[in-house]
Amino acid sequence: xxxxxxxxxxxxxxxxxxxxxxxxxxxxxxxxxxxxxxxxxxxxxxxxxxxxxxxxxxxxxxxxxxxxxxxxxxxxxxxxxxxxxxxxxxxxxxxxxxxxxxxxxxxxxxxxxxxxxxxxxxxxxxxxxxxxxxxxxxxxxxxxxxxxxxxxxxxxxxxxxxxxxxxxxxxxxxxxxxxxxxxxxxxxxxxxxxxxxxxxxxxxxxxxxxxxxxxxxxxxxxxxxxxxxxxxxxxxxxxxxxxxxxxxxxxxxxxxxxxxxxxxxxxxxxxxxxxxxxxxxxxxx
Amino acid sequence: xxxxxxxxxxxxxxxxxxxxxxxxxxxxxxxxxxxxxxxxxxxxxxxxxxxxxxxxxxxxxxxxxxxxxxxxxxxxxxxxxxxxxxxxxxxxxxxxxxxxxxxxxxxxxxxxxxxxxxxxxxxxxxxxxxxxxxxxxxxxxxxxxxxxxxxxxxxxxxxxxxxxxxxxxxxxxxxxxxxxxxxxxxxxxxxxxxxxxxxxxxxxxxxxxxxxxxxxxxxxxxxxxxxxxxxxxxxxxxxxxxxxxxxxxxxxxxxxxxxxxxxxxxxxxxxxxxxxxxxxxxxxxxxxxxxxxxxxxxxxxxxxxxxxxxxxxxx
Numbered sequence: 210x211x212x213x214x215x216x217x218x219x220x221x222x223x224x225x226x227x228x229x230x231x232x233x234x235x236x237x238x239x240x241x242x243x244x245x246x247x248x249x250x251x252x253x254x255x256x257x258x259x260x261x262x263x264x265x266x267x268x269x270x271x272x273x274x275x276x277x278x279x280x281x282x283x284x285x286x287x288x289x290x291x292x293x294x295x296x297x298x299x300x301x302x303x304x305x306x307x308x309x310x311x312x313x314x315x316x317x318x319x320x321x322x323x324x325x326x327x328x329x330x331x332x333x334x335x336x337x338x339x340x341x342x343x344x345x346x347x348x349x350x351x352x353x354x355x356x357x358x359x360x361x362x363x364x365x366x367x368x369x370x371x372x373x374x375x376x377x378x379x380x381x382x383x384x385x386x387x388x389x390x391x392x393x394x395x396x397x398x399x400x401x402x403x404x405x406x407x408x409x410x411x412x413x414x415x416x417x418x419x420x421x422x423x424x425x426x427x428x429x430x431x432x433x434x435x436x437x438x439x440x441x442x443x444x445x446x447x448x449x450x451x452x453x454x455x456x457x458x459x460x461x462x463x464x465x466x467x468x469x470x471x472x473x474x475x476x477x478x479x480x481x482x483x484x485x486x487x488x489x490x491x492x493x494x
Numbered sequence: 495x496x497x498x499x500x501x502x503x504x505x506x507x508x509x510x511x512x513x514x515x516x517x518x519x520x521x522x523x524x525x526x527x528x529x530x531x532x533x534x535x536x537x538x539x540x541x542x543x544x545x546x547x548x549x550x551x552x553x554x555x556x557x558x559x560x561x562x563x564x565x566x567x568x569x570x571x572x573x574x575x576x577x578x579x580x581x582x583x584x585x586x587x588x589x590x591x592x593x594x595x596x597x598x599x600x601x602x603x604x605x606x607x608x609x610x611x612x613x614x615x616x617x618x619x620x621x622x623x624x625x626x627x628x629x630x631x632x633x634x635x636x637x638x639x640x641x642x643x644x645x646x647x648x649x650x651x652x653x654x655x656x657x658x659x660x661x662x663x664x665x666x667x668x669x670x671x672x673x674x675x676x677x678x679x680x681x682x683x684x685x686x687x688x689x690x691x692x693x694x695x696x697x698x699x700x701x702x703x704x705x706x707x708x709x710x711x712x713x714x715x716x717x718x719x720x721x722x723x724x725x726x727x728x729x730x731x732x733x734x735x736x737x738x739x740x741x742x743x744x745x746x747x748x749x750x751x752x753x754x755x756x757x758x759x760x761x762x763x764x765x766x767x768x769x770x771x772x773x774x775x776x777x778x779x780x781x782x783x784x785x786x787x788x789x790x791x792x793x794x795x796x797x798x799x800x801x802x803x804x805x806x807x808x809x
Contacts, residue, residue, distance in 0.1 A: 297603075
């Protein structure tokens with residue numbers, strides 16, 4: 210299968226700092242990929258390069274196109290929402306729909322209206338009259354009504370209440386996602402998207418710290434909770450990361466067989482958030 | 495084509511105040527002034543005796559005289575519209591590629607499959623065609639309204655407006671000349687439009703400053719260096735821009751010819767072009783060496799604009 214996104218040595222410099230440092234990346238179709246990293250890790254820089262919004266060095270191909278030279282053509286098959294509400298403040302909702310319909314060949318007004326019917330947004334509203342959460346709802350409704358092959362969401366639910374966040378991810382999964390489509394999401398609220406992801410990419414200091422499918426993550430990583438008296442034994446097995454909780458020691462292991470760990474204490478599959486902390490603080494990857 | 499029209503609609507919606515409300519307000523001011531002068535006349539002029547006499551004297555003049563003067567009044571009243579249009583276009587272009595960078599909505603616009611070339615083209619077309627067209631239409635509507643009011647006034651003193659001016663003055667020629675002048679001016683001022691778009695595509699803030707300061711500094715340096723070298727004040731960028739405006743095909747000023755006021759194309763401060771208001775003189779400017787040089791400058795500015803717009807994001 211040809212990958213949706215393929216990068217070789219992708220690099221983005223701002224002056225002398227490397228925001229993205231020689232990344233190699235392949236994202237196959239039909240995946241929901243979570244791109245997770247601390248602030249300033251280079252997530253947004255990498256996404257901007259993929260979307261043709263910034264210059265870059267190295268090779269990059271998105272849906273077989275060169276994003277920096279073929280942005281307009283690429284945007285027929287790619288949709289994105291940037292990290293905060295970026296809809297023009299002067300526009301009325303009906304004008305937004307008219308414009309999107311006039312420019313985007315794959316926009317369905319009916320679907321958009323269906324999504325909007327679930328919100329309090331009306332066609333006559335001006336964007337500047339809407340609350341931040343309603344703007345995000347409007348933008349999501351527009352984007353989900355576009356039949357795109359790659360959807361890029363950079364902090365899509367920032368400022369949304371928990372009810373709408375849940376509803377959004379449910380409808381993203383049920384109504385929008387299929388084997389043809391690929392979704393690339395960055396968010397700080399990892400726990401909310403962990404159950405819908407198929408792939409995970411950790412990024413740190415402009416480099417990929419971890420790239421794995423969720424199955425690989427489950428097979429590779431294991432979390433062990435032990436009493437203090439057996440902590441040294443656990444430590445000897447070379448954990449990635451160690452923390453303490455209510456007097457228990459919790460160790461996170463990479464590629465240590467569960468049979469060897471089982472005798473020492475309780476075994477869990479680590480959450481993405483814990484794995485993220487371990488990877489970022491532990492140093493090894 | 496559908497995309498280009500959509501982008502132009504977007505510009506209209508975003509700049510409704512400048513593009514639609516402004517000319518309507520000017521038209522309104524014209525009509526209010528006309529009504530005010532009518533009430534003033536009615537207030538001081540006992541039973542409109544003087545007004546009646548004036549109309550009678552006018553009716554006695556030969557039809558050719560009335561036709562020629564009528565046309566000049568029609569065209570001359572456009573000058574205020576033209577000047578405001580110039581301001582509207584100036585500030586529209588300065589904001590055209592700046593506002594969406596400032597409020598970050600460029601990230602939304604760039605998520606749509608419209609090329610940057612099409613975006614820049616839509617903004618240039620609004621400045622060159624849509625804005626003049628709207629001002630022109632509102633100007634015509636204003637004149638029709640004023641003609642109706644004037645006819646009622648003439649009727650009220652017992653004269654016939656039809657034979658006095660309605661059948662004599664042909665407004666179509668004046669309106670057509672004005673439209674030709676507007677569109678030709680759009681082409682004539684392309685180098686300046688190109689500069690304004692270029693500034694709006696890169697200015698980090700206050701595009702007005704970036705648009706005005708470099709040419710001013712450049713011209714002052716020219717004057718100073720020229721003075722140091724030759725002790726004379728030779729032509730400089732101020733002069734070039736000034737002459738450019740003076741030579742423009744816009745119906746701009748009232749010169750004096752044979753002892754009476756006359757409308758002129760541009761300002762008759764030099765003899766590079768014939769300044770009489772005729773279609774031939776409008777075309778004369780478009781097919782001149784100056785225009786060719788101006789188009790070359792405009793092409794360079796617009797190419798740079800496009801290059802910058804392709805790279806533009808929110809920060």
